[in-house]
Amino acid sequence: MNYSKKIDRNILSSKKNGWTPGWFDCDRFDSELIDSIMAFQREHSLSDDGIVGPITYRRVKTHRLFEEDFIPKKRNKRRGEKHIVYGGNKFPIKWEKVILWDDHGGLPAKEGCYYDWSKKPLRQPIQFVNHWDATLSSEACARIINKRRLSMHFLIDNDGTIYQMLDIQHVAWQAGSKLWNTNGIGVEISNAFYTRYQSWYEKRGFGPRPVITSEVNGRSVGPHLDFYPVQLDALAALWAAVADAIVIDLDVCTTKGVCEKCTSFTCKPFINHYNLTRNKIDCSSLDMQAVLKKALPLTV
Ligand SMILES: [Zn+2]
16 A cells, blocks of 8 residues: 555544544654654554554553543442443342442443344344453543444453443444444553553552463564453452343353354353454463462352
8 A cells, every 4th residue: 555545544543533643753744753652562462554443453452541640530439330331221230339320430432333223122142252452541442442342341440340341232343343243342441562561550649560472373462461360350250240130151262363163152151252253362471270260150
């Protein structure tokens, strides 16, 4: 693709996502901007096509929040629900803090960014997809996915607070294809991934994140930031509550990469985003068996 085509693509992307050339220290849409985007992409180990697509947008937005010393709102101090919502009904979860989309301080999915199934029969999802959000907090994640016109059922914040953005009955645009979305449920566990963001967590009082090297599709990933233990406890409670509510097996896929059986719904219900597509590496560091072991005693 030549420079002028790339410039056109970036003008479209900037209108859609609300970024400006200033985010890359440039003042207009020109070849200098393309070079600057490419430099940013190389610095973040992204493919350097010079176009601000969805992945680059998320990275640059996170980078800006970090530079601006983003402070999440103090919305997590309040007592939360002890339920998740499926088909308009509340189902119990063995976790202290769940904040629903319509609670004070909730993070609702944006209208028009999911398939509204309120007039349809009860949806019966068969797959639960784990993602990491590659940004600083669930609040930042909600902003990014709403802006990108995507959606997610659940978010898990740095302190283990679970946000439900959307009734499980509705179809979230989370897994990358209509078939997977229609049959799935998604969670984004907050984790900014790059070790350069460690100082933000320490400054905000969350303490340092574990740093590890993981593997997906036979390739080494990292070293990168990993989840906090409290996030994994929250995830285990969420898996158990979801398995009880929608009545699916509480069991996991352990393939460390694309899994043909996952892509055709013949695998275990609890999977990672990387099981569905080669383009994704989340959540390469998640020990599925360890979370499962924690989740099993939490079912009703
Ligand atoms: Zn599988």
